[in-house]
Amino acid sequence: MSLRMALLGVLSAYGSASGYDLTKGFERSVAHAWQAGHSQIYPELAKMTADGLVTVEAEGARGRKIYSITPEGRAELRAWLIGHDPTGPARSEIALQAFLLPLLDPGEALAVLERLKTYAERKLAELEALWAAKHASPVPEGTSGVRFGDLALDLGIRHTRTTLQWVNDAMAQLERRA
Amino acid sequence: MSLRMALLGVLSAYGSASGYDLTKGFERSVAHAWQAGHSQIYPELAKMTADGLVTVEAEGARGRKIYSITPEGRAELRAWLIGHDPTGPARSEIALQAFLLPLLDPGEALAVLERLKTYAERKLAELEALWAAKHASPVPEGTSGVRFGDLALDLGIRHTRTTLQWVNDAMAQLERRA
DNA sequence: GATTGACATGTCAGAACTTACATGTCACCT
DNA sequence: AGGTGACATGTAAGTTCTGACATGTCAATC
Numbered sequence: 001m002s003l004r005m006a007l008l009g010v011l012s013a014y015g016s017a018s019g020y021d022l023t024k025g026f027e028r029s030v031a032h033a034w035q036a037g038h039s040q041i042y043p044e045l046a047k048m049t050a051d052g053l054v055t056v057e058a059e060g061a062r063g064r065k066i067y068s069i070t071p072e073g074r075a076e077l078r079a080w081l082i083g084h085d086p087t088g089p090a091r092s093e094i095a096l097q098a099f100l101l102p103l104l105d106p107g108e109a110l111a112v113l114e115r116l117k118t119y120a121e122r123k124l125a126e127l128e129a130l131w132a133a134k135h136a137s138p139v140p141e142g143t144s145g146v147r148f149g150d151l152a153l154d155l156g157i158r159h160t161r162t163t164l165q166w167v168n169d170a171m172a173q174l175e176r177r178a
Numbered sequence: 179m180s181l182r183m184a185l186l187g188v189l190s191a192y193g194s195a196s197g198y199d200l201t202k203g204f205e206r207s208v209a210h211a212w213q214a215g216h217s218q219i220y221p222e223l224a225k226m227t228a229d230g231l232v233t234v235e236a237e238g239a240r241g242r243k244i245y246s247i248t249p250e251g252r253a254e255l256r257a258w259l260i261g262h263d264p265t266g267p268a269r270s271e272i273a274l275q276a277f278l279l280p281l282l283d284p285g286e287a288l289a290v291l292e293r294l295k296t297y298a299e300r301k302l303a304e305l306e307a308l309w310a311a312k313h314a315s316p317v318p319e320g321t322s323g324v325r326f327g328d329l330a331l332d333l334g335i336r337h338t339r340t341t342l343q344w345v346n347d348a349m350a351q352l353e354r355r356a
Numbered sequence: 357g358a359t360t361g362a363c364a365t366g367t368c369a370g371a372a373c374t375t376a377c378a379t380g381t382c383a384c385c386t
Numbered sequence: 387a388g389g390t391g392a393c394a395t396g397t398a399a400g401t402t403c404t405g406a407c408a409t410g411t412c413a414a415t416c
Contacts, residue, residue: 002269002271002274003372003373005278006274006277006278009274009277013281019394019396020395023394030274030277032273033276033277034269034270034273034277035268035269035373036373037373037375038395038396039373039374039376039397039398040373040374042395042396043397046396060394061382061393062380062382062393062394063380063381063393063394063395064394064395065394065395081281081286081290082282082289082290085293085297086270086272086274086275086293086297087270087271088270088271088272088297088301088341089268089272089273090269091180091213092264092266093180093262093264093265093266094265094333095210095267095333096184096211096212096264097259097262097264098211098329099187099207099208099211099212099326099327099329099330100183100184100187100255100259101259101320101322101329101330102191102320102321102322102323102329103187103191103255103259103320103321104256104259104320104321104322105321105322106321108260109322109324115263115264119264119266123266141280142279142280142281142282143280143282143283144280144282144283144284144287144352145280145355146280146351146355147280148277148280149280150280151276151277151279151280151348152273152274152276152277154344154348155272155273155341155344158340158344159337159340159341161340162337162339162340163266163333165336166332166333166336170329170332173324174324181403196364196365198363198364198365201364213403214403215404215405216364216366217367217368218402218403218404220365220366220367221366221367224366238364239363239411240363240364240365240410241364241365241366241410241411242363242365243365
């Protein structure tokens with residue numbers, strides 16, 4: 001269901017887009033909130049068309065199909081946003097490795113943490129670059145006067161910063177014991 | 179693969195356990211890092227037995243099967259921890275709703291944020307209770323001198339606090355505009 | 357003696373997801 | 387004219403995950 005809502009949402013923000021656009025859009029903007037490859041997106045768009053949530057507005061060059069959201073699609077999205085109780089992320093390999101870390105001796109554990117740190121630093125840089133790029137050029141605003149995706153991006157940046165701080169503290173703690 | 183590693187890890191920490199124990203253990207301790215229900219755990223244990231990573235050490239009352247990790251299992255787990263590049267969480271309904279929030283008008287958006295806040299508060303209370311419970315009674319330490327799962331739990335608590343702070347700031351921002 | 361509820365293990369259908377395969381268009385460069 | 391690479395859409399096989407169904411044991415309560 002969530003993939004559906006993500007697609008409806010991005011389509012709603014873009015006005016109209018092709019499956020290809022949506023795939024790229026996912027890579028760029030929604031990636032930190034929801035991931036999906038084209039092999040998941042194309043079939044889902046077909047199903048959503050069958051369900052009347054989106055329509056093929058036009059067919060462009062190179063077989064390009066331009067989708068747009070229907071009133072039913074808009075209604076479904078609204079209902080989900082307002083009525084659905086969301087859950088936080090259920091699976092994180094980082095958290096899992098953190099969980100299992102005490103199985104290793106301090107030297108090895110430190111090496112694993114070092115890698116987690118690299119990961120977090122790279123990710124933070126990516127997200128901050130995205131933020132900077134977004135705020136350099138004007139972007140459509142939503143009904144609430146907030147730029148589209150800004151809240152989620154902010155959340156992603158904060159989470160990544162928290163991870164980074166955690167990894168630093170964990171390393172310091174381990175070094176104290178070694 | 180990650181489910182496998184989570185099971186090997188918990189088994190390694192517990193010494194030995196049944197599928198039922200592992201299911202409960204997942205609910206209690208690893209839930210914030212990796213989730214799995216019994217319908218996933220039982221078949222996976224069977225496969226792991228076939229692959230020689232765990233063995234049925236004994237069969238207890240009520241058809242209870244007690245598993246323990248084999249040297250091969252231990253090796254596999256170590257190799258994964260040391261060699262596998264982990265990824266952060268890929269999907270979060272919370273982040274997705276945050277992303278889509280600008281589709282709603284300020285009043286509705288505020289209501290959604292209110293719900294996210296409740297979610298984060300409840301989760302934080304849960305995790306902190308878990309922490310308190312763990313630190314009230316002695317728990318086996320790992321090789322690195324750190325209590326099992328403490329690092330991951332700490333990470334979970336920090337992430338939840340970050341989410342809570344974010345939601346408060348987002349609400350304040352929206353209220354300023356309304 | 358019957359019922360309730362935690363203990364305990366499984367299967368199955370369907371949904372969601374990943375990875376690889378497959379095909380073709382169009383613009384630009386050499 | 388040929389090659390490269392971004393554009394563009396799909397399919398298929400296999401894995402993972404969810405939610406529901408199914409079955410039986412044992413201890414304690416009523």
